[in-house]
Amino acid sequence: MAHERLKPQQYLILGLVALCAPLGDTCLDRGMINLPSISIHHLGLLIAAVFTPWVALGIALLIGFFASYLTALSWADLTYVLPATAFGNVIVELLSRFWLHESISYQRWFGVLLITVGVGFVAHGPSLTEKSATEESAQ
Amino acid sequence: MTIPCPLWHSGFWTATALIAPIILCSTTGEVLTAAAMKSIGDLDEIRAHSGLKGAIRAVITCPLFFAGVGFLALAFFALLLALNHLPLSLVAPASASLTLVTNAIAAKIFLKENVDRRRWTAAILVCIGVYFLAH
Numbered sequence: 001m002a003h004e005r006l007k008p009q010q011y012l013i014l015g016l017v018a019l020c021a022p023l024g025d026t027c028l029d030r031g032m033i034n035l036p037s038i039s040i041h042h043l044g045l046l047i048a049a050v051f052t053p054w055v056a057l058g059i060a061l062l063i064g065f066f067a068s069y070l071t072a073l074s075w076a077d078l079t080y081v082l083p084a085t086a087f088g089n090v091i092v093e094l095l096s097r098f099w100l101h102e103s104i105s106y107q108r109w110f111g112v113l114l115i116t117v118g119v120g121f122v123a124h125g126p127s128l129t130e131k132s133a134t135e136e137s138a139q
Numbered sequence: 140m141t142i143p144c145p146l147w148h149s150g151f152w153t154a155t156a157l158i159a160p161i162i163l164c165s166t167t168g169e170v171l172t173a174a175a176m177k178s179i180g181d182l183d184e185i186r187a188h189s190g191l192k193g194a195i196r197a198v199i200t201c202p203l204f205f206a207g208v209g210f211l212a213l214a215f216f217a218l219l220l221a222l223n224h225l226p227l228s229l230v231a232p233a234s235a236s237l238t239l240v241t242n243a244i245a246a247k248i249f250l251k252e253n254v255d256r257r258r259w260t261a262a263i264l265v266c267i268g269v270y271f272l273a274h
Contacts, residue, residue, distance in 0.1 A: 043220070078246045079258050086236060
């Protein structure tokens with residue numbers, strides 16, 4: 001299998017995929033934590049939550065994530081692109097610890113480290129599955 | 140009912156019931172979206188030939204894309220519900236990482252991607268990582 005190196009612009013797209021998702025999730029958390037508890041019987045309240053400032057900002061960031069994600073999927077495998085989002089876990093832990101002031105144990109930091117190493121494994125492999133001419137014509 | 144405590148205090152099954160729908164909908168949505176984008180082709184090339192409007196048109200005229208977005212929207216509302224009961228530092232890594240594993244399986248079966256030893260190793264490391272995140 002050929003390992004075609006990604007262009008700098010494509011690495012930038014993967015960087016946006018990794019950055020926008022955790023920032024968006026953090027904004028959603030900031031917005032949802034200020035709302036009263038929503039029970040399974042009042043799911044309509046989730047629609048109203050969409051129009052609160054933090055949740056709206058989170059949605060805007062997640063739209064940025066989705067645009068980058070779609071672009072990446074058009075030139076790389078799903079199993080290559082998704083691990084790029086896993087690096088966002090490191091960002092989430094940092095934001096949770098220093099912005100939301102949640103407590104993060106050493107074990108959880110170790111979990112983040114393992115996930116990051118796993119992402120590193122994938123990142124050093126080929127980005128796209130090469131298909132034979134027979135497979136291409138069969139599709 | 141509010142469950143403001145971490146996984147090991149709030150109950151494993153409650154947390155599972157809140158996180159599992161995110162993983163299921165997200166995996167289905169991502170596999171459908173990936174299939175749509177592969178059928179459309181390289182968006183950078185389409186944009187170079189037909190401009191941004193051409194690239195957007197190529198995406199929004201693909202039915203598979205909308206099926207994928209539908210499931211991703213369901214995953215989003217499942218995420219909002221989970222965030223209302225569990226901390227972000229548990230929900231985000233657990234759902235994102237477990238989705239990575241379910242996606243590796245789904246991509247091999249449905250998208251015929253070459254999920255080699257390197258990618259499986261990554262999936263196992265991520266699983267162990269999630270265990271440590273949840274404990």
